[in-house]
Amino acid sequence: MTVTTTTLNGTSDQYLTLRGEEPKIKKIPSYESAKLVDPFNYVGETFGDGPGEDYPWADFLPHNPVRTHSEPPLELQNITDRGHFADPGHSRLRAWVKSSGGTIKDLGICVGTVIHGVKMEEMGPEERDDLALLIAQRGVVFFRKQHDLTIDQQRALGAYFGPLHKHPTYATPRRGDLDDVVVVYSDENSRPDLYAFSRAELFHSDVTYELQPPGATILRLLVTPEVGNDTLWSSGYNVYSSLSRPYQRYLESLSAIHTGYNQAASRSAEGHRIPLRAPIETVHPVVRVHPVTGLKSVFVNPGFVTRIVGVPKAESDATLAFLKDSFAQQTDATVRWRWEAGDVACWDNRIVNHSATFDAYPSLRHGLRVTPHAEKPLSVEEYEAAYGKPAKDWIKERLISLGIEGPAADDGKTKKGGFRD
Template sequence: MSPPEQKETTVLDNNVKEGEIDIKQLALEGYYFEFPEKKYPKLPVFEHKDVGHLADPKKASLFDNATKVFDLTPNIGTEIHGIQLNQLTDQQKNDLGLLIAERGVVFFRDQKINPYEGKELGSYYGPLHIHNVGGHPPGLEEVLPIYYETFIAASQQISTPRNSLTKEPLMVGWHSDVSYELQPPGFTFLKIDILPGESGGDTIWSSGYAAYDRLSPELQKRIEGLEAVHSGKEQAAGAAAFGHTVRREDVEHIHPLVRTHPVTKLKALYVQPGFTRRIVGLNKHESDSLLQLLYDHIAGGYDFHVRFKWTEDTVAVWDNRVTSHVAIFDYLDSSEQRRHGWRITTQAERPYFDPESKSQKQVREEKRKQASV
């Protein structure tokens, strides 16, 4: 179904300039996505230079200019107040890159940044990813809107949750953004600007560092060096079934189950049910059993999760290389059902495993020993 004819928008955000669209206003007026019939070649291979290598280990440019900085849990999640993402200096961007790599996800409330500025900020960290099937705002193909509400199925007279990519039945589960690409995302910037009432619509992130650490040493040894297939074929098939163009050929690549972060040099568990399909070299029974064990481990790892309650105009920035996340659709049965935002996703290096890399637990223990000397 084609998106409704766009109305003349009223600027809600003083940060939106003449000639730019206000996608929050579009969302308030209804479903606004464009699905162009445009095809793209395969994403080009590139050498990723992570700006976290240029950061100050103390991250003074960020911390000294913030009004408040605090960790939400010991293992994942930091919140920073008093910083506007659309005003960062290059050094602050570098320091932020390191902080995200270390903490997994960082939150900024009351942000004025708009999608045009989001594109500019994201491009500092790597090439911007264009989603293979997702709709986008007019003229903003690198921006993936997040738009959920409840559509009434007339034949059944029940509320059926649908998603904004394809309007197919909502898929709920842990995932790392488009991990099926050859060079999957490094960072995702997500701004939520419409919330479903006073409660509901939280997001949970899981730390890949701590998820690895919580496995027994024997299981850690068993999965190190193993590789798994990550696939976007199902996502593409679902979009095609609803008449949307699949922009690139079906995407499927092989990545390590444990990967090394290029900046922190730490090991992280890198599997999730969203796109991980099978383990190379194992039969189906073995692969399914081991993956299910790891999926259950991630979902049940409450001591390495952070659950975040959004406020309007909050931005979360996370490192897909060392986290997975899941949205909570607990608001779809309430009277206030619309949740909207937009995301920018940057590509990074091809996942790899360095046998010489260390675990987060190992590094922490080494630091404690040094401090006690």
């Protein structure tokens, strides 16, 4: 039997392969006997025996302890975004990368930047401040080959950006002292149910039902398939910019309900009856403004948003469906990352939605996510009142930086067809 080679510590390794040699783990179960999971609700669960006793990351395998009671609901916390202390041109970060022999390169016009040749654990406070701004501007920043980054160093970086979130329902590492770490895990015992979701529905922002949803989130993959299970990030800045001004104004007037009940129910179905915190619902603006960049971003996702407040159901459903599809369809503002073991992705949950591809079954995928809280989402009106300046549109700011004007206004006349029609 041959399966996809799994990458460990940056090299192709036979640890999880069956190529006629003596296998180091049990054989992969049949396609039918594997646990069928809905990727829409699944992040990190061990079904079966896991990857074996000699697995090097055994301390970080998922664990969901039995609880006798839930903790109290979260209260609002004072948060100051570190991006406010950054150099506008990220000069400290760029100088550090250059002095380390590394490079910084944008992957798309609107979203995605990759940094090569540095060790994240060596970043000082000034470089971290500049990184916070870069993440806020670019949506997601990737670091290759972070093999020496420990989970405690990853947590320290996350805590620098904001108080670390403890997930109310998802598994944490078996090590037992990492309640603020989420385990991202799938293996040969968890088979994605490809009929359970549409691809557009998988684009989401993490735990947006919280009073203060996450900001600059940090995910490091310990083990990843050699091919497949990529992750895509799609820009809420660009979704907003793609809309007409009347529709922008309409969305700016709206709020939506973000619920944690569906996610809690998926955990209860696996026998975890008492969550860390009871599920909640929270109302957030449909368009929020990033406090550092001042840019407007559409802030809805099909994972947690159930309806728009104060409008008829048909109108709410149609609006949410349109925005959901907008995130999934904007090829000009989506970046796709092909993971290697040791890679780190730092993304801003306030301004991007993301989705994994779930296409590499039965390969092993194992990562650790650290998730800092950010501010309570600010509507356009709230931002402009608090900061005393108008919020901005990403495409208008880009056109200004290029010294060009936007497209001409529609004159209302019939457009002549061309050979592409």
